[in-house]
Amino acid sequence: MSDLFAATQSSADYDASHIEVLEGLEPVRRRPGMYIGGTDERALHHLAAEVLDNAMDEAVAGHANRIEVSLEADGSLTIIDNGRGIPVDPHPRFPDKSALEVIMTMLHSGGKFSGKAYATSGGLHGVGISVVNALSDDTTIEVARGRELFRQRFARGLALGPLEKLGPAPNRRGTSVRFHPDAQIFGEDAAFRASRLYKLARSKAYLFGGVEIRWRCAAARLETGVPEAAVFTFPGGLADHLRERLDDRALVVPELFAGRADLAAGADGKLMGAVEWACAWPQWGEGSASFYCNTIPTPDGGTHEAGLRTALTRGLRNFAALSGNKKAGELAGEDVFSGAELMLSLFIRDPQFQSQTKDRLTSPEATRLVENAIKDHFDHWLTGNGERGKALLGFVLERMEDRLRRRAEAMVKRKTATSKSSLRLPGKLTDCARGDAPGTELFIVEGDSAGGSAKQARNRNTQAILPIRGKILNVASANTAKISANSEIGDLIQALGCGTRDKYRPESLRYERIIIMTDADVDGAHIATLLMTFFFREMAGLVRDGRLYLAQPPLYRLAAGGTVAYARDDAHRAELMRTVFSNRTKVEVSRFKGLGEMNPQQLKETTMDPASRCLIRARLPENAEARADVADLVERLMGRNPEHRFQFIQSHATSIEADALDA
Secondary structure, three states, X not given: OOOOOHHHOOHHHOOHHHOOOOOOOXXXXXXXXXXXXXXXXXXXXXXXXXXXXXXXXXXXXXXXXXXXXXXXXXXXXXXXEOOOOOOOOEOOOOOOOEHHHHHHHOOOOOOOOOOOOOOOOOOOOOOHHHHHHHOEEEEEEEEEEOOEEEEEEEEOOEEOOOOEEEEEOOOOOEEEEEEEEOHHHHOOOOOOOHHHHHHHHHHHHHHOOOOEEEXXXXXXXXXXXXXXXXXXXXXXXXXXXXXHHHOOOOEOOOOOEEEEEEOOEOOOOOEOEEEEEEEEOEOOOOOEEEEEEOOEEOOOOEHHHHHHHHHHHHHHHHHHHHOOOHHHHHOOHHHHHOOOEEEEEEEEOOOOEOOOOOXXXXXXXXXXXXXXXXXHHHHHHHHOOHHHHHHHHHHHHHHHHHHHHHHHOOEEOOOOXXXXXXXEOOOOOEOOOOOOOOOOEEEEEEHHHHHHHHHHHOOOOOEEEEEEOOOOOOHHHOOHHHHHHOHHHHHHHHHHOOOOHHHOOHHHOOOOEEEEEOOOOHHHHHHHHXXXXXXXXXXXXXXXXXXXXXXXOOOEEEEEXXXXXXXXXHHXXXXXXXXXXXXXXXXXXXXXXXXXXXXXXHHHHHHHOOOOOOEEEEOOOOOHHHHHHHHHHHHHHXXXXXXXXXXXXXXXXXXXXXXXXXX
């Protein structure tokens, strides 16, 4: 340990020379996670969203009506709009540089701070396009402005030369951005996925009916189900999107509640923005909700979601009062949202988000603005057709009664418990109907997206679903207080009902099998490892009794003619190609990135149905000495001392063969 601290023993060794000042875009390259949330596939595609959002801002502001999105053969992405074009004249503060170069090479530069150039926009901090530039190894910007064409190239945040004037462009206007993500940041194998970009481009077109988005994909980059070229234009906006999402599902009320309204004027007399919504209540299914602000997805909802929730809940309460129905007094937002398909798109000046990745809207005024804009429309929609209003009210009241019944039974006693004390269950748990443990299963799934698919794919009688958000706490490196305060671990302990460590009681375990079901990627493996560490440290008896399993979702789907098969990994895919598809000339192979990309039927057939799935059981050795070796390995790999992990990697790095890894 003396070597470990040799460099930090004396405070005299720490002086002004150790203080770094990062300039330009170097902070982005040093800490990309601060700006795009990481360096994984999601973060990589966040670059595409940043550039596309800039083009959408031009369209929403009324200066563009066409956007082109092209995935090139070399993996570059090109996004073109016919808007005003990035300014190319010298910047007042930096006269030796054009405004274009300032925007591309300096953080917190842009035209969206004052609100003069854009009434509403997705960009707020002036970091989007400069971050894209910083994390790309080749970026080319072309601007057609003032009937002239300009171009400038960049690499890793640095200009490769001055702005070039290419000549007249009398029939062209707007901005073209072509960039290639840097392998030094995202890894050699990182690449844009056509299916994900196609979905992104299509969803943006739904969010603003005044824009046409043209999609093109090089043949070398095509994936199954993605066309080489397409044109998206949806004058119906969110309503068109929701009808497509509903497909042929029967609705409680056949008509959608959809519309668009301007927001109330601010103190300056100008409109605060606009809101668009589309809502439906299917007769079956779990339902889903999508929220946007200034065309930016906000998957965690926020204050605009709260405004919609309040408007719908109060509207149904008022309708119940007019109808003489006295049951709606305890109606809550969760009763209205449960099972519903909801879409909300808000356009607002100066929105506030929880982070740079903008997953949650926090603008406090959004709740009031959205509620006031929607409530009258919803009142008219309910009362304009009495039968429609009564049908929806009856459906929502059934949900309310279910909720109240669950609340009354919140102190649940399962037949497997010997104690007469009751157990409170976490709200995010979707429990199974069976009351006793034999034959039941709890699936621990990664995120709400996979949780939604799993809920639709499960056997409601015997299979329960508990979604967890992201990577849970590493219990091997946390103290007891931190573990006790962690909400995800608290929910898991509550759902299992058997206690932890010396208080673990196998007879009180509420399920026969505990199944970890995560994505078949590096992040999924990390989450599974953290969960296995939790069970080993906190509920070793559960593992020792053989109650813990790992689900094995497929990595590939192979199809030819009417034959469909699923492959667990590359080796299994090769085996299927040699056997099942040996006589096929053309086999369609699609790769599943995660459980959320599988439809419920596929998830059921491949991963959840006991008749067709494959599970790996986690067991502890019977021999006490071998168990001690396992405990030592967990401590070295997951414990507080990083030096042990470093030593383990050093000693094993040269001996690991990818095909020989055995979980």
